[in-house]
Amino acid sequence: MERIPILRMGNFLLVTIQVDMHDRLAMTLQEDLTKKIAETGARGVMIDISALEMVDSFIGRMMSHISSMARILDAKTVVVGMQPAVAITLVELGLSLKGVQTALTVEKGVRYLEQAVTTGGGRRTNGRRPH
């Protein structure tokens, strides 16, 4: 069965979505990712969606679900590289993904995760990134 690979980088997990997401794939990713976080004790998850060109409401909801699940398992999530078209679609669908941290590039995402993990507590949302 088709799966999206989850890579481990030290304390963090890296997920790169490079194929069109369909519902089944999204569900599998959700399961795999939560399992992996629990197994490895990862403190941060980065989801790179720069190659994703199409989203629907299901995928949008899945992103915020993954983020909430990771938070319960004590890992920060950051979604990086969203395309303009995808952002517009999500907004038009009424999904503002409140509570999901975003970053423009992988580099900025890593910087955010490092900062968030070292400062511990304080969950930062709504685009207020540290500098």
Next chain:
Amino acid sequence: MPVTTLGLGEVLRKHRESILADWSRDLAGALSRHKDLLRDSELRAQCHDFLDQLSKAMSSGEAAGIQGPEWAGMRELLGKISSSRAIQGFTPAETATFVFSFKKPFFARLRQEYGQDGDGLFREIWSAGQVLDELGLYTTEVFQKARESVIGRQQREMLELSTPVVKLFDKILALPLIGTLDSARTQMVMETLLKEIVATGSEIAILDITGVPTVDTVVAQHLIKTVTAARLMGAECIISGIRPQIAQTIVHLGISLTDVVTKATLADAIQVALERVGLAVAEANGRA
């Protein structure tokens, strides 16, 4: 009593030259205001073509309205004439006059042919009148369409001019909005802003609404959408240039801007933006 059985087409052909002479003289008089726009020779050529098409269509004996295939050539000709008139700045009345002024010389020749045959004359004038009226209305219709396309083009050009995304500093973009925000414009603003965010890798975008005359629920909704989309991509938006009246309207309308950073002036917004990217402005000689 000269009774003729000539049809409209034949009358036209027989008196072609004299009709043409009378008609173009009348037309030149009616359009004298636009002598600089329309040369006599050009007008004469248009009259010529019109007569050719008219006699061709009328000889075919089809009087069932100008939508038939016999009138295709005529429709094309009138379409060309009307749209060029619209672009040159003629009024719709002046454009339609081109067709309607044809009645006078044509009906005069018909009368000459039919003489005392009142019934025949009436019949022919009626059917010719009907056709010419339809043609006249057709020119107005085309004229209108040509005008509308001019307006549409201007609107599109304005849309393009009205959404400049400015790079203020490294990682800081600004978008001065001027004029009323409607859905089409917001869509454009959103798209250009998001594209520019990706292209420049900016973290902060300042939406300056000093030039937006009124903010109602729709405009606010559009602004919030833009801010949310930018956030989804990983950039933060600051809305600046909110005038006191607009602040009052926003609160009265019950619009919540709590998730958005808002500032009264662009200067304040720039200050915040610089802070966010970790920069500060200092005096040149070191005295703070």
